[in-house]
Amino acid sequence: MFYRENGQFKTTYRSDQQIFPVRQDRIFIFAVLLLAFVAVPLLASDYFLKALLIPFLILALAAIGLNILVGYCGQISLGTGAFMAVGAYAAWNIGVRFPQTPLIVEILLGGFFATLVGVLFGIPSLRIRGLYLAVATLAAQFFVDWAFLRIPFFTNYSPSGNVSVPALSVFGVSLQAAIPKYLFVLSFVVVFALLAKNLVRGAIGRQWMAIRDMDVAASVIGIRPMYAKLTAFAVSSFVVGVAGALWGFLHLGSWEPLAFDLNRSFQLLFMVIIGGLGSILGSFFGAAFIVLVPVALNHIPGWFGLPLAIDTAAHIEHMIFGALIVFFLIAEPHGLAKLWTIAKEKLRLWPFPH
Amino acid sequence: MTKMKIKHVAATLIAAGALGAMALPASADDQFVPLLAYRTGSFAPLGIPWADGKMDYLKLVNARGGVNGVKITYDECETAYATDRGVECYERLKKQPPTGASAFDPQSTGITFAVSDKAPSDKVSIMTVGYGLSQSTDGSVFPWNFPLLGTYWTAADIMIQDIAKREGGMDKLKGKKIALVYHDSPYGKEPIALLQARAKKEGFELLLYPVTAPGVEQKSTWLQIRQSRPNYVLLWSAGIMTPTALREAQATGYARDKMYGIWWAASEGDVKDLGDVAKGYNAVTIHNTAGRGKVHDELKALVYDKGQGSDTNGTTVGTIAHTRGMVISMLTVEAIRAAQEKFGKGKSVTPEQVRWGLENLNLTQEYLESIGFGELMRPVKTSCQNHTGDDWARIITWDGAKFQVKPDWYRSDASIVTPLVKEFAEKYAKDKNLTTVKCAG
Numbered sequence: 117m118f119y120r121e122n123g124q125f126k127t128t129y130r131s132d133q134q135i136f137p138v139r140q141d142r143i144f145i146f147a148v149l150l151l152a153f154v155a156v157p158l159l160a161s162d163y164f165l166k167a168l169l170i171p172f173l174i175l176a177l178a179a180i181g182l183n184i185l186v187g188y189c190g191q192i193s194l195g196t197g198a199f200m201a202v203g204a205y206a207a208w209n210i211g212v213r214f215p216q217t218p219l220i221v222e223i224l225l226g227g228f229f230a231t232l233v234g235v236l237f238g239i240p241s242l243r244i245r246g247l248y249l250a251v252a253t254l255a256a257q258f259f260v261d262w263a264f265l266r267i268p269f270f271t272n273y274s275p276s277g278n279v280s281v282p283a284l285s286v287f288g289v290s291l292q293a294a295i296p297k298y299l300f301v302l303s304f305v306v307v308f309a310l311l312a313k314n315l316v317r318g319a320i321g322r323q324w325m326a327i328r329d330m331d332v333a334a335s336v337i338g339i340r341p342m343y344a345k346l347t348a349f350a351v352s353s354f355v356v357g358v359a360g361a362l363w364g365f366l367h368l369g370s371w372e373p374l375a376f377d378l379n380r381s382f383q384l385l386f387m388v389i390i391g392g393l394g395s396i397l398g399s400f401f402g403a404a405f406i407v408l409v410p411v412a413l414n415h416i417p418g419w420f421g422l423p424l425a426i427d428t429a430a431h432i433e434h435m436i437f438g439a440l441i442v443f444f445l446i447a448e449p450h451g452l453a454k455l456w457t458i459a460k461e462k463l464r465l466w467p468f469p470h
Numbered sequence: 471m472t473k474m475k476i477k478h479v480a481a482t483l484i485a486a487g488a489l490g491a492m493a494l495p496a497s498a499d500d501q502f503v504p505l506l507a508y509r510t511g512s513f514a515p516l517g518i519p520w521a522d523g524k525m526d527y528l529k530l531v532n533a534r535g536g537v538n539g540v541k542i543t544y545d546e547c548e549t550a551y552a553t554d555r556g557v558e559c560y561e562r563l564k565k566q567p568p569t570g571a572s573a574f575d576p577q578s579t580g581i582t583f584a585v586s587d588k589a590p591s592d593k594v595s596i597m598t599v600g601y602g603l604s605q606s607t608d609g610s611v612f613p614w615n616f617p618l619l620g621t622y623w624t625a626a627d628i629m630i631q632d633i634a635k636r637e638g639g640m641d642k643l644k645g646k647k648i649a650l651v652y653h654d655s656p657y658g659k660e661p662i663a664l665l666q667a668r669a670k671k672e673g674f675e676l677l678l679y680p681v682t683a684p685g686v687e688q689k690s691t692w693l694q695i696r697q698s699r700p701n702y703v704l705l706w707s708a709g710i711m712t713p714t715a716l717r718e719a720q721a722t723g724y725a726r727d728k729m730y731g732i733w734w735a736a737s738e739g740d741v742k743d744l745g746d747v748a749k750g751y752n753a754v755t756i757h758n759t760a761g762r763g764k765v766h767d768e769l770k771a772l773v774y775d776k777g778q779g780s781d782t783n784g785t786t787v788g789t790i791a792h793t794r795g796m797v798i799s800m801l802t803v804e805a806i807r808a809a810q811e812k813f814g815k816g817k818s819v820t821p822e823q824v825r826w827g828l829e830n831l832n833l834t835q836e837y838l839e840s841i842g843f844g845e846l847m848r849p850v851k852t853s854c855q856n857h858t859g860d861d862w863a864r865i866i867t868w869d870g871a872k873f874q875v876k877p878d879w880y881r882s883d884a885s886i887v888t889p890l891v892k893e894f895a896e897k898y899a900k901d902k903n904l905t906t907v908k909c910a911g
Contacts, residue, residue: 167561171554212901265654266680272901275663275894276603276656278583282902292591368553369587372580372656374683375553411558414548426548427509427518 119463135313152302157295165294168408173298173305174362176403179387180312180396181355186385187394188316189348190328191241192249195256196356196384198237201376202260203230203357204364205270208279212272219286223304223361230357231350233260238349242342245331257378264373280370297366304362308355313396315351324348325394390444392453401452405444410437500543501536501806501818503528503799504563504571506581511550512684513709515739519786520577521546523795526769526780526787527803533772537807538816543568549581556581557588564592572806572824573597573616575798579657589614594821595805595828599798600625600733600756604660605894609829609857610906612895616828616857618801619756619850622732623890624861624882626661626704628754629730630668631880632865633702644673649700651691651707651715654680658706661732663894665704667886685711692718705731712740716748726750727867733759737791741868749870757847759793760866760873765842769796790873793846800843804831829854848879854909 119140126132136142160169182196207226210217217225237256241249264270264277271277284291291297315321323344326334335341364371383406391402413433417424424432448455505528507521508514528542536542545566547559556576564571573595576582582602589596590613597616598606604623606615633648634640650665652658662678669676677700679691685707692715695703703724707715712735719726727750731740736753766788773779779787786792802824809819809827819827831852838844850859862881866873899906 162565163561167558171558215903276579276659278579278656280583280587280898280902368557368584370583371553372583374580374655425509426507426546427514430510430548430550 119460119466121464133317135317149306152306153299157298160298162294165298168411170294170298170301170367171363172403172407173301174359174367175384175387175407176400177305177308177362178356178359178384179391179399179403180309181352181357181359182384183388183391183394183396183399184312184316184324184355185348185352186388187392187398188321188328189324189345189352191238191345191348192246193253193352194250194378194381194385195237195253195260197376197378197380198257198260199230199234199353199356200360200363200380201264201373202233202353203227203360204371204376205264205279206230206357207361208281208364209270209272211281219284219291219365223358223365226361227354227358230360231354234349234353234356235346238346238353241345241349254378257381261373261377276372278370278372279364281365284365291366301362301366304358308358309396309400312351312355316396320344320347328394386441390441390451392451395451395453397456398451398453401456405440405452409440413437499818500541500568501572502563502566502569503542503544503802504559504566504574505544505546506549506556506559506563506574506576507546508549508551508577510548511552513551516709516734516737516791517551517577519737519739519781519789519791520795522780522786523792523797524575524799525795526773526792527765527796527799529773529778529780530765530769531799531803533776533778537803538810540806540810540816540818542803542806549576549578551578551580553578553580553584557584560585560588564594569818570594570821572819572821573802573828575599575802579655579660583656586612586615593825595825597798597802597828599794599801601657603898604664605891605898607856607858607891608895609854610895610909611899611904612857613907614825616852618828618831618852618857618859619797619847620733620861620863621858622657622660622706623664623887624858625732625754625863626664627668627882627887628863628865628880629704630665630672631883632730632752632754632876632878634672635878640672646674646702647677647698647700648674648702648704649677649679649695649698650704651679651681651688651695653685653706653708653711654682657708661704661706664887664890667890671886681707681711681715683711684709686714688714688718692722692724695724696722701728703729705729705735707731707735711735713744713748716741716744716751720747727752730754730865733790733794736866736868736873738789738873739791746870748868751868753866753868753873754863755790755866755875756794756797757862758864758875759797759846760790760864760875761793761845762788763793763842763844763846764839765796765800765846766793768842797843797846800841801828801831804833808832828852829857831859854907 121138124139136145178200185191185193203226206229207222210225211222237253240252271279289296291300323339326339327341327344331341368375387402387406390405392398410433413436414429417429505524508517509521528544532541545563547563549556549559556578571594575597576585579601582598586596595614595616597618599618600620602617604621606612606617607621634643665676677698681688681691705715726748729751731753733755741748781787805824805827806819808830809823813819813823829852831850833850835849838847848862852859862879864879865876
């Protein structure tokens with residue numbers, strides 16, 4: 117009833133090609149942004165911002181990065197945690213060695229170094245694909261873990277091998293409190309989500325999708341697989357590297373390589389699969405599902421005043437979470453983003469389904 | 471399920487929720503203590519008795535009537551040893567009413583690092599009894615960190631002292647080889663700086679063997695040890711790595727009585743299943759936590775006999791990890807007590823006041839006797855310069871069935887540890903651009 121594009125005529129190519137061609141979608145997205153930038157900082161508690169929203173946003177950003185590679189270009193990667201680590205450690209090293217560098221530049225340079233490593237480990241994708249490529253990117257994960265554990269230069273000869281960031285500030289505003297931290301992360305995520313959305317809609321995104329759908333056919337119609345695959349690796353690891361730097365700097369503040377281990381790579385891959393392959397919005401859904409659902413499950417017994425022992429609660433949480441994953445994958449193998457699309461389709465017909 | 475049934479279930483759940491809300495009347499003058507724990511995950515065999523011990527002692531304090539009448543409330547939060555989970559727990563519990571978190575014991579090096587960064591702005595203390603950053607002993611750089619009773623540096627130093635004693639003096643260590651087999655993580659790397667300083671001073675050779683986590687694959691490490699034949703092996707392991715190392719030592723014929731484990735690598739759970747394989751294995755304990763004190767009897771009488779104990783299987787009470795958990799809770803409670811004595815007896819105190827209490831702990835032998843810890847600990851006194859307090863430790867040896875405590879008491883050599891603490895604390899302050907606190911005196 118409300119969600120219907122009748123009467124919204126497109127008279128220019130420009131208006132036909134905008135990101136959200138339907139007016140209701142535009143209103144919705146502006147409402148969400150308004151909510152995120154204004155209402156949430158005003159209403160949310162410290163706990164909500166620091167423990168839930170900031171990790172959710174950063175992991176959503178990493179999932180966007182991975183989705184570009186896996187969802188749009190069809191190259192399976194198990195090295196996401198490694199690229200996050202490269203971003204975090206590179207940004208930290210720049211901060212330690214050149215203390216005058218502004219924070220935003222540090223984070224972007226973190227992304228730049230992650231790009232270099234990403235492209236390097238993307239080279240095998242020119243020859244191998246599918247599961248074999250997954251194993252090759254796994255090598256990136258183990259190599260990077262090893263490098264940050266064993267090469268003391270990367271941790272500035274810290275005796276325990278953990279690194280810790282100094283007090284952060286950007287444009288003279290301290291980023292210690294929850295609200296500025298949240299707004300900083302949110303701005304990064306919004307900008308990068310917009311960039312990613314536009315990239316995948318443009319020529320380069322179409323090349324990625326062509327490679328994903330059938331690389332031989334793509335090369336026949338004039339798409340260079342090397343260029344397409346390596347740009348996918350580059351863009352993906354840049355975004356993932358920035359997410360890694362944000363994770364280290366703004367969420368943890370101090371970390372060891374364990375924060376970016378193989379489990380992180382799997383976690384991000386699950387986000388992308390559950391959220392929806394080849395969907396920017398799906399990355400947010402996936403991150404929300406993986407980050408927020410376990411915490412919510414953890415709280416539920418408390419809300420009902422059931423005195424569950426924490427270990428029982430943890431086990432139940434694992435079981436329900438696992439069951440939910442299986443349920444969603446059976447109910448909608450294309451992820452939560454597909455459910456969202458179906459819901460929108462249904463809304464267009466509502467209240468007169470046929 | 472029919473609609474009727476769903477309604478029924480929903481009604482029951484809502485009723486249960488309402489009851490639950492009523493069942494927790496937190497009075498204004500309670501003191502809140504957060505309990506981070508890992509009862510699941512790969513380190514759970516250590517985490518369960520530890521968590522039970524921490525909770526049991528708080529129950530005992532409440533059964534004794536609280537701290538000058540102030541009852542302790544507590545909430546456990548499961549971290550599964552994961553840093554992001556731990557940060558979530560920390561954020562959840564730090565402002566918990568009525569008082570906010572008195573002090574955190576994160577139970578993990580990774581979580582400690584992450585929350586140490588947040589603690590100064592949140593104004594809560596991080597207690598790391600026997601772990602954490604060794605240089606955080608220096609309270610002028612780390613005002614909110616308390617590595618009470620010992621750090622990895624003091625532990626490593628004490629191991630070297632016991633080795634020297636066996637060899638017949640520090641001068642006998644010259645030319646000897648000592649190997650460190652460590653979990654390749656900040657936890658395992660922590661003692662290296664101290665061992666290098668000791669090696670330089672005493673002239674022994676230090677061999678480093680990192681083992682990739684989780685440590686189930688150690689064949690090549692022990693083959694290297696077989697080749698290099700170190701006189702002693704120090705073991706900085708965790709979880710499954712400990713029994714694996716002991717089995718590999720047996721397989722390569724390395725004498726277990728030449729091996730020294732750190733306290734986290736020497737709980738009953740680590741060696742019980744090995745039995746005679748681990749016979750002779752030495753380890754260092756924090757104060758005398760492998761012993762038994764009056765507090766155990768009191769715990770039985772006041773908590774377990776009333777059916778309120780945390781250990782429902784009857785397996786954890788009396789183990790080293792459980793006793794250590796009780797010691798940690800005892801230190802928290804004594805910090806609260808010290809803070810009350812300064813800021814108002816019989817009233818709850820703020821986390822900031824608890825920090826003062828942690829910095830001004832003074833537990834005399836008589837006092838420890840009176841709370842049942844006389845046999846388990848020696849007197850402890852903390853100050854602004856020294857957030858560790860008195861780092862006494864003892865050596866224990868596994869005899870195939872239980873740990874036997876050796877008679878000696880050791881403490882670390884200040885001439886080695888103190889300059890190292892100063893050096894690394896200064897570097898930390900410089901790297902992080904910290905302004906240091908001026909310690910009085």
